[in-house]
Amino acid sequence: MISLKKNIVLLCLMLSSAYLGSTARPTEQIAEMRPQVSLAELIPTTFEGWKAEPSGGGQVVNPQQEKMLNEVYSETLSRSYVNAEGYRIMLSLAYGRNQNDTLQLHRPESCYPAQGFVLQSKRSTELTIAGQQIAAVQLETNLSQRYEPVTYWTVIGDRITTFGFSKKITEMEYAWHGQIPDGMLVRVSSIDRDSSRAFEAQKQFSEQLIQAVKPEHRNRLIGGNLTTTQL
Template identity: 30%
Template structure:
């Protein structure tokens, strides 16, 4: 019995054309996907500021600020503890300064090299109510930075069971000085659109006095002296001053 060999069937011109067309489509689609992935990666915001070690950050805050001297680290109203505290406040300095002719100033600053919309420095309007204080409405003010410029800041009065504090503070997110939560979130978004994950800092000074009118000159003076006394890196981190 003779077995005939199978007859080879040559692909038609139409089949060859369709296969080449499919392969070409795959190549084009693959290239488009690669291009899109590359563009997405290129537009992903990148961390622009290095981590500051705790010891290095603490050294940026002078122990002598004008006539004030660092006395203790206790007695300052702290941000409320939460699951993200260690990441939110990886650089946190709290101090009480006293002076012969000026009232004692309670000082807090918190810095993070990343503000990504999820991790953001808390504003004092959260810290004080968590500690049992009632707040007056927050008011914006411009304070002298001690070097010929000014800083957009906020002030309010916090009344607790044992004391009343008058609070001056500002926040810096990248190159912005947001006065509200919404402005702070917008500052992060604007930086992200420019391909940057910004850094952020809270600087807060407060004191006990019968009225806000009595406290404000001392708080403003302390802020100005702080900027005069800090070195260039300290001024850049806390107040965005490059000089």
């Protein structure tokens, strides 16, 4: 029954896509509705006991090729933060102004193995950030002796969504309203053999980070209604 329902929805999506392609193309960009601010300005360098290390001081690894980053994303930001206990969290943001069929966010569970990492596990989780439930994904990866647990989530337009079926439906809903959504991938990770400790630290870091971001910009990172968007 679930498979049948999914197939019906997929058929509707295909018909909708064909209709949009032949009669109308979305023209209103969600990115233009937002206050214009760079990621470097958006994300504070110090908050709640965390402090960004000088450039090159951390060990942030971006598992995506620079050429692809430049082609797919409008802007990226990578920083390494450390707290008073010396625990290090690596933050990576990837933002794309136009989420269409050719310019798409790339999921870390595909990009990490492409760069030599072993994907040991993957699971869905929920984070409570600024009073919102965030659907996130947790990965356990390693490259030789580098064990790197990862937590990430994605925002399409003003909505938290997972990759695959859910993401496609969200994009189609925007398209039906003549809108082109932007996309943000938020990834936090740490080099730690103790995954449970790492995921708890990443959860705490994420909550404190979002609370430190100005309220008018938080929807870029955790979703939230844009008054001009009616879905």
